[in-house]
Amino acid sequence: MTVFLRELRKTYEATAGTVTALDGVTVGFEQSTFTAIMGPSGSGKSTLLHCAAGLEQPTSGTVTVDGTVLGELGGNELTRFRRDRIGFVFQDFNLVSSLTAAQNVALPARLAGRRADAAAVTAVLDGVGLADRAAHRPSELSGGQQQRVAIARALFAQPAVVFADEPTGALDKATSHQILTLMRRMVDEHGRTIVLVTHDPVAAAVADRVLLLVDGRVTDEMAGADAAAVADRMTAMERSW
Incomplete structure (x- = not known):
């Protein structure tokens, strides 16, 4: 199991009281698989991804990546581990504007x-x-090209897993298709493990399975579903939410 989350909880203190973003999530992500995570706004999708990637610390529970329990690492150890074993792709690319594509890829090293x-x-x-x-x-590249540079940067260290948070959210339909095809190829041809948060049923249908998150809990799972089936399940879920 490349990534395993056990009884993961994450709470925040807000003006109105304690907010539970993740409520005892237990789920695993096998090597060389592509998983999409979907759910209504505020369901905990990005929080789950950030905790799994070591960008946020859960309130309780454990995150194990490539055999290492992230909560047992000190600050510097966690930084090194994230840099070497975890890739992350953001919606807004997060490239350094003054650097070339090659320099952006090499920057973490x-x-x-x-x-x-x-x-x-x-x-x-x-x-x-x-x-x-x-x-x-970056200013000389299209949005899709910038996102491909960001993916190359995430892959450069040959990480155990790549987490992607709405990577096609700022792209047009044709460019999104190119990015998703690239990510699918990275799994099928290069054995990468990818976990994708998305609101788009078309993007989710590219994955091997889709996890549906509601109120910080995994409530359903779909395997091999097409975009129409994913959209129907999302619609039904949102009506009952």
Whole structure:
């Protein structure tokens, strides 16, 4: 099991009282699988992803990634582990505007004090179809190209898992299809493990399975469903929510 969440809880203190974002989630993500997480707004999707990636600390429960329990790591150890074993792709790309595509891909390694092999950077950019754009800065790239650079950066360290939070949310339909096809290929051809948060049934249908989250709990699971079936299940769930 590449990632395993056991009895994961996350609460926040708000003006109106304690808010429960995750309520005892237990779920695993196998190696070389593609999982989509869906649910109504406020259901805890992004919180689950952030806790699983070590970006937020759960209130209780455990997160195990590649055999390592994240809660047992100190601050510096967790930072190193995230950098080496966890990839993360954001909706807004999070590229450094003053750096080229190649420099953005190599940035995590450089921040770790390691030399990034130029051939390896070129290879990972080639894997996302952007070897010929390595010297271009983000402003010289389309939104889809910027997201592919972000995916290349997430893949550069060959992480155990890649978490993606609405990676196609800011892209048009055709570009979204390109990104999703790329992510599907990374699973099928390169054995990557991808966990995707999305609100789009078309995006979710690309995954091997879809987890449905309501009120911080996994309430349903679909495997091999097409976009229409996912949309119907989401509609029914939102009506009852």
